[in-house]
Amino acid sequence: MLNSILFYSLDKAIRSYRRLAQANIDRAGLDITIDQWLVLRVLLEYDDLTQQEIAERVFKDQASVARMLALLTKRGLLSAVPLPHDGRRTQLRVTEAGQQMLDAVHPIVLENRxxxxxxxKEDELAMLQQLLERIALNCAPAVS
Amino acid sequence: MLNSILFYSLDKAIRSYRRLAQANIDRAGLDITIDQWLVLRVLLEYDDLTQQEIAERVFKDQASVARMLALLTKRGLLSAVPLPHDGRRTQLRVTEAGQQMLDAVHPIVLENRxxxxxxxKEDELAMLQQLLERIALNCAPAVS
DNA sequence: CCCATCTTTATGACATATCATAAAACCTCA
DNA sequence: TGAGGTTTTATGATATGTCATAAAGATGGG
Known part of the structure; x- marks a missing residue:
């Protein structure tokens, strides 16, 4: 029984959160999606990751990341400087506008959470976290 | 701290599950998405729902449901019979092929879960379920 | 140095998520 | 009954998720 509705609840929880989060960002007049925000945040810390490495950090796939990077660049939140040692790649730097966007979104994210x-309670949160990680691990494809 | 990665874990858990589920459906040679399957299952029980009512049951929105119904119909898993008392709506019936699809997918879903x-453990599952519902409730827009 | 292979990025194709809106049917009330 | 408001469905626009693949650069072995 529970088994059958657990994944529905899981889906509902994350989607409710995403809707709330996006609504509050929109309401503040900020033109960014929560997914783009997440990627931008990662890039603030590391500016020399491949798209695949970014994808792993945000648990998305390379194709999605490529499109988000293109959008972030188009909107001036990110700049792509060619890397001298590898013609395929670029150094992805958060621009001034990107930094301001991150600063503006941060308090909203805290409030959303x-x-x-x-x-x-704290201990419930810890347990929740642990169970979620267990599920993700159970579902992960075998590494072989 | 935990606060900041909890939603990441939540996202990761549901997405890992969806990837596993879809991969196993694909591997069985079944041409349906898990979202379409969910909608089809609901329609087996109720065939006179509006798109909005279906959307609420599967926690999606009406536009997504409309497109999934169109696809399910196109693939012959669903039939839409005009309702005599309301020219806008149709009765959505799962076809024979749709029933066979549901039957074929069912054991895979059980296995995935x-x-x-x-x-x-059972009690951990119950707690997980409860916490997820709490989060969804916390995020739900005020009804006013 | 060249070829085969691997890595990295970009993109096509399709499905879904979300918001907005158009179009049609329905319904109510004056 | 007819006008105005509501409900229902369809669809456009944009973003993301996923798989697959193309194209270009990198790399290592010969």
Whole structure:
């Protein structure tokens, strides 16, 4: 029984959160998606990752990342400087505008998280986290 | 800290499950997506729902449901019979082929769930379920 | 140096998510 | 009954998810 609705609840929880998060970002007049925000945040820390490495960090795939990078660049939040030692790649630097966007979104994200998790205790959160990681691990393809 | 990675884990868990589920459906040679399967399952039980009602049951939106219904119909898994009392709507009936598809997918879904949840105890599952519902509720827009 | 192979990026094709809106049918009330 | 508001469906636009593949650069062995 529970078995059959658990994944529905899982889907519903993350999707509810995403809707809330995007709505609050939109309401603040910020023109960025939460996925783009996530990628931008990673790039602030590391500017010499391949698309595949970025994808692994944000648990997306390379094709999605490629399109998000193109959009972020188009919107001036990211700049792509050719890397001298590899003609295929570029150094992805968060621009000034990108930095301002990250700064503006940050408090909203904190608030979203607080809203979503209100009334949930620390130890419950830890358990939730652990169970979610267990599920992801159970579903991961065998490395062989 | 935990706060900041919880939603990442949530996203990762559901996405890992979806990848596993779709991969196993594909491997069985069945030409259907898990989202379409979910909708088809709902329609087996209720054949007189509006798209909005279907959307609420599967936690999607009406536009997505409309497109999935069109695809399911195109693939012959669903038939749309005009409803006499309302010219806008149709009665959505799962066809014979649709029924066979549901029958074929069912054991795969059971197996997927078992794989994803292996090693997780009943009471942990119950707690997980409860926490996920709490999060969804916390994120739900105020009804006003 | 050249070829085969690997890596990296870009993109096509299709499905879904989301918001917005158009079009048609319905329904209510004056 | 007819006008105005509501419900229902369809669809456009844009972003992402996924798989597959093309194209270009890198790399290593001969």
């Amino acid at each position: 607080a809203t979503a998790l209100s009334g949930i | 078992a794989t994803a949840l292996s090693g997780i």
